[in-house]
Amino acid sequence: MDSSPGMRHLIFVLCLLAIGSAGCKNVDMTADPAGLWPFSREPRTDKVPGLATPAERVAALRKLTERASRAGPDEQERISRELAQAIRKEADPSLRAEIVQTLGHYPTESAGLTLRSALSDSEADVRTAACEAWGRRGGPEAVELLGGVVSGDIDPDVRLAAIRALGNTGDPKAVDALRGALADSDPATQRRVMLSLREVTGKDFGGDARKWQDHLNGRSPEQDSSIWVVERFQKLWGLF
Numbered sequence: 001m002d003s004s005p006g007m008r009h010l011i012f013v014l015c016l017l018a019i020g021s022a023g024c025k026n027v028d029m030t031a032d033p034a035g036l037w038p039f040s041r042e043p044r045t046d047k048v049p050g051l052a053t054p055a056e057r058v059a060a061l062r063k064l065t066e067r068a069s070r071a072g073p074d075e076q077e078r079i080s081r082e083l084a085q086a087i088r089k090e091a092d093p094s095l096r097a098e099i100v101q102t103l104g105h106y107p108t109e110s111a112g113l114t115l116r117s118a119l120s121d122s123e124a125d126v127r128t129a130a131c132e133a134w135g136r137r138g139g140p141e142a143v144e145l146l147g148g149v150v151s152g153d154i155d156p157d158v159r160l161a162a163i164r165a166l167g168n169t170g171d172p173k174a175v176d177a178l179r180g181a182l183a184d185s186d187p188a189t190q191r192r193v194m195l196s197l198r199e200v201t202g203k204d205f206g207g208d209a210r211k212w213q214d215h216l217n218g219r220s221p222e223q224d225s226s227i228w229v230v231e232r233f234q235k236l237w238g239l240f
Contacts, residue, residue: 006207014133016126029114029195041145052171052218054092054094054095057095057098058095058098061098061099061101061102062098064083064102065078065102065105068105068106071175075110076106076107076108076111077110079106080103080106080108080109080110080111080114081110081148082138083102083103083106083111083114084097084103084110084111084113084114085116086099087099087100087114093121093122093123093125093126095124096118096123096126097123097125097126097128097129098119099133100114100115100118100129100130100133101129101133102125102132103115104129104132104133104134104136104137105136107137112137112141114131115130115134115137116145117129118130118133119134119145119148119149123166124155124157124158127153127155127158127161128157128158128161129144129148130167131149131158131162131164131165132161132164134146134165135164135165135166135167135168135169136165136168138168138169138170138171139169139171140171140173141172142165142169142171142176143166143169143173145173146162146165146166146169146174146177147160147162147166147174147177148182149162150162150163150166150177150178150181151177151180151181155163156186156189158207159161159181159189160188160189160192162196163178163189163192163193163196164192165201166178166196166200167195167196167197167198167199168199169200170199170200171200172200172201174196174200175200175201177195178193178196178197178200179216180218181193181211182189182194182197182209183209183213189213190209191207194206194209194212197216201215203215203223204223205221206225208221
């Protein structure tokens with residue numbers, strides 16, 4: 001048999017052709033689970049045609065948040081209604097929370113109705129977002145609703161959010177809602193109550209719960225904010 005280099009090369013090429021003709025029918029050249037085949041028919045993406053991705057929807061909601069202060073009353077109401085419809089259909093709790101945060105910047109009747117409902121959402125993150133929104137919104141309704149959360153929600157983080165939001169309202173009527181929580185056995189909750197009381201009363205008895213109780217009971221303890229040096233660390237770490 002001729003073993004010259006030319007003959008060996010010819011035999012090699014014929015073998016490759018034979019293998020190709022036998023196997024091409026069973027090989028899908030577009031099947032590429034490892035991402036190595038460079039000529040796939042469709043580009044790789046997690047986006048379903050015709051549907052926005054969660055990241056795109058969040059970006060759109062944040063644009064609406066920025067737009068709220070520039071929109072007129074009619075436009076604010078229209079956007080609020082559209083967001084109210086969207087949240088009723090939204091299964092993703094993180095997106096519901098984003099919608100709630102956006103609605104917190106819209107002082108409309110429709111937004112208020114949705115924010116009221118969001119305080120009863122099944123997910124704590126959504127209820128927390130609703131508390132923050134009501135703290136921004138303020139007013140007698142906000143104080144009433146947030147007080148109900150402080151006394152009734154089962155999640156400690158949601159209650160903390162409601163206590164913080166009551167302070168953000170700056171409404172002296174929030175004192176009644178905060179009074180009961182001042183006796184909470186959880187130190188984080190108690191401290192947050194005292195910080196919020198400082199915001200709504202203009203008084204400062206530091207972190208001394210007994211002085212705050214005395215003040216709320218009509219006595220006149222000496223003010224002392226020296227204990228609040230720890231507040232700087234709380235803000236630095238975002239603990240409360």
